[in-house]
Amino acid sequence: MISWLRHQKYALTAALYRLRMQPVSSLLTALAMGVAISLPGGLYLSLANLGQVAGKLPAQPEISLFLDTLASDTHRQAVATRLKQPDIAEAYFVPKDQALAALISSQGLTDIAAGLTQNPLPDAWVVRPQLSSREELARVAHDLAKLPGVAETHLDSLWAERLQAGLSIGRASVWLLAGLFAIALIAISGNAIRAQVLARRDEILVSRLIGATDRHIRRPFLYLGALQGLLGGLAAIGVLAIAGTILRQPVSHLADLYGSSFQLIPPSPLEIATVLVLTTISGWFGAWLTVTRALHQVETAH
Amino acid sequence: MIQFSEVTKRYPGGHEALSSATFSIEQGELVFLTGHSGAGKSTLLKLIAAIERPTSGVVSVNGQNVGRLPQRAIPYLRRNIGLVFQDHKLLFDRNVMENVVLPLDIAGFDRRESLKRARAVIDKVGLLNREKANPISLSGGEQQRLCIARALVSRPALLLADEPTGNLDPGYAADIMSMFRDFHQVGTTLVIATHDERAITALGGRTLHLDHGRIAEATT
Numbered sequence: 001m002i003s004w005l006r007h008q009k010y011a012l013t014a015a016l017y018r019l020r021m022q023p024v025s026s027l028l029t030a031l032a033m034g035v036a037i038s039l040p041g042g043l044y045l046s047l048a049n050l051g052q053v054a055g056k057l058p059a060q061p062e063i064s065l066f067l068d069t070l071a072s073d074t075h076r077q078a079v080a081t082r083l084k085q086p087d088i089a090e091a092y093f094v095p096k097d098q099a100l101a102a103l104i105s106s107q108g109l110t111d112i113a114a115g116l117t118q119n120p121l122p123d124a125w126v127v128r129p130q131l132s133s134r135e136e137l138a139r140v141a142h143d144l145a146k147l148p149g150v151a152e153t154h155l156d157s158l159w160a161e162r163l164q165a166g167l168s169i170g171r172a173s174v175w176l177l178a179g180l181f182a183i184a185l186i187a188i189s190g191n192a193i194r195a196q197v198l199a200r201r202d203e204i205l206v207s208r209l210i211g212a213t214d215r216h217i218r219r220p221f222l223y224l225g226a227l228q229g230l231l232g233g234l235a236a237i238g239v240l241a242i243a244g245t246i247l248r249q250p251v252s253h254l255a256d257l258y259g260s261s262f263q264l265i266p267p268s269p270l271e272i273a274t275v276l277v278l279t280t281i282s283g284w285f286g287a288w289l290t291v292t293r294a295l296h297q298v299e300t301a302h
Numbered sequence: 303m304i305q306f307s308e309v310t311k312r313y314p315g316g317h318e319a320l321s322s323a324t325f326s327i328e329q330g331e332l333v334f335l336t337g338h339s340g341a342g343k344s345t346l347l348k349l350i351a352a353i354e355r356p357t358s359g360v361v362s363v364n365g366q367n368v369g370r371l372p373q374r375a376i377p378y379l380r381r382n383i384g385l386v387f388q389d390h391k392l393l394f395d396r397n398v399m400e401n402v403v404l405p406l407d408i409a410g411f412d413r414r415e416s417l418k419r420a421r422a423v424i425d426k427v428g429l430l431n432r433e434k435a436n437p438i439s440l441s442g443g444e445q446q447r448l449c450i451a452r453a454l455v456s457r458p459a460l461l462l463a464d465e466p467t468g469n470l471d472p473g474y475a476a477d478i479m480s481m482f483r484d485f486h487q488v489g490t491t492l493v494i495a496t497h498d499e500r501a502i503t504a505l506g507g508r509t510l511h512l513d514h515g516r517i518a519e520a521t522t
Contacts (some may be wrong), residue, residue, distance in 0.1 A: 004410075006412065006413070204392060206392075207408060209385055210380060210381075211352070211377045211405060214374075
């Protein structure tokens, strides 16, 4: 066990040493990995931000609630009370006269309106529920429709569904891209490690002659791959941080124009940790895939 | 300690480097391998360290059939054998100390203990003041002594040396040979392939003469 730990420590030290000995090529590899990973990472962050924007838009999904023309005052009062409950974010009353006036002015229906003997429109409420998920909207609309004195509710959820559909395509693309770029990452790491193995031919041959096992020879390269992956992940986060800094000003300007206080959200520590762990594993895996083959090449070249 | 029975080594292409060699070397012996270049001296040493496998016959070291040893067991065999090469096979990307400590790192020794042992053996070969130097800055004789230090640091019971004085001035060569005599005196088994007739007469010991892959015992 102690000997095992010693071997790990030795391999890690050797890997760090090799990384330090070739700062430029290590840096370039890390940058290549970083750029590759920043693409799905950036898309993921954009979607997270877009979702946030969708949640804060003034044009929230709304439920239109139409009262029965014959509804009693008690029923009207009961509806008003129900709309003060916590699952409703906002509700405002639209009297039928106001609705008619709005209709006439916006649609240019003055002639038709003049022919009406009485207002055919019902009194209405425009209701914005607290939560904007599809299920929640449907539940609240259904709930309200059952109240006495309510003629019908109309749920304007089409745009919300479209947004959801759009976001889910976006999320699927994130995973697709992440998968593709993970493969690229493994290839980049494998290639870097292969070059390292061939560059350290002499050391490998001498180590074999003085009793090194293949596992001992392989281990520093695996650590090297993992470290390269980790550096690549850090580079990706650096790329995204720079992109975020550049975009912050224009985004908040645009938000201002819409009268919103929206700010770009940075990734959470958990998301950062996930990226670093995944890139480290990819780097290790790329090294593992190539190192055995490369060691064999060294042997036969000898 | 080492037994060869009817050992033949034929390289791809048909060249027969060793033909039906049979001999044995006891523990603690000092044996010189002589013969013209290409006579099979290097091949014989490589067969002992399992760097090559015999085409036929049995090579046994410490009772183990080395020619039939599975690949994964070979590193453990080599840890008990010190190898000294004519071309030194030093690593020029690290200093003298790091070169010597390499076999101990490979065997998984405690680092502090390793450094202590390495320093002792570097002292023994007279390179203590060059501990931090890069081997490329050492003279041929110093490089050879460094190679010997690396071979000895894991305290092997068997030391194989292939032309250890091949490229050296006579003064350096005598140095190295007297070092080998010291190891012989503390009980290490030594097999040394060499042309150096003077060394053989100076150190005494047994001589195996190789001629075109055939072995002949000679006493001096």
